[in-house]
Amino acid sequence: MTTRPSVPVSAPFRRVFGHFGTGVTVITTADADGPAGFACQAFAPLSLDPPLVLFCPQNGSATWRRIRATGTFCVNILASDQRDVSRLFGTRGADRFATLDWTPAPSGAPVLTGALTWADCRVEAVHPGGDHAIVTGLVTTLGPCRDVTPLLFHRSRYTTTTPTSPYEPPEVVDTLLSWPRHTDWI
Numbered sequence: 765m766t767t768r769p770s771v772p773v774s775a776p777f778r779r780v781f782g783h784f785g786t787g788v789t790v791i792t793t794a795d796a797d798g799p800a801g802f803a804c805q806a807f808a809p810l811s812l813d814p815p816l817v818l819f820c821p822q823n824g825s826a827t828w829r830r831i832r833a834t835g836t837f838c839v840n841i842l843a844s845d846q847r848d849v850s851r852l853f854g855t856r857g858a859d860r861f862a863t864l865d866w867t868p869a870p871s872g873a874p875v876l877t878g879a880l881t882w883a884d885c886r887v888e889a890v891h892p893g894g895d896h897a898i899v900t901g902l903v904t905t906l907g908p909c910r911d912v913t914p915l916l917f918h919r920s921r922y923t924t925t926t927p928t929s930p931y932e933p934p935e936v937v938d939t940l941l942s943w944p945r946h947t948d949w950i
Contacts, residue, residue, distance in 0.1 A: 788915045790840040792874040793831045800827045808936035815903040820896040838873035842915040844882040844924035882907035
């Protein structure tokens with residue numbers, strides 16, 4: 765007889781995986797109804813060739829429905845001085861673009877002023893993922909990078925990296941996307 769593993773409940777699941785630090789992004793799009801966006805921690809670069817990213821919106825998200833309809837989105841990677849932007853885009857029902865400056869990416873999706881960097885993307889595939897969708901996107905345009913630290917989320921708090929010394933060489937970690945011999949880790 766095979767026993768089924770116990771399914772974790774929401775609170776312990778959040779507590780355990782809250783120990784995994786993530787970057788904070790805002791995923792945006794624009795359509796005939798105007799700009800839309802939501803705060804998203806479930807984001808990752810996926811592939812160098814072709815250049816793919818992934819994000820995971822909640823199935824019932826109104827913004828996700830709009831992204832799916834347009835087929836385009838922009839990933840805004842937030843800087844450490846953008847906690848309020850993250851809070852704004854993480855609040856349901858807020859008029860997110862009323863007081864926020866932005867410019868359109870080539871797709872028309874909003875690039876948030878002050879973002880650490882951004883990537884304009886086209887939806888490539890959508891897969892089921894429980895109460896979320898797993899969306900892969902082809903990167904079509906990359907934005908410039910500000911010389912500031914990223915906004916991070918860890919253990920239910922915003923945080924950031926410590927500034928690095930310009931005299932220290934970068935770490936070489938052979939299992940991350942920045943590794944130049946990507947065929948070693950894929």
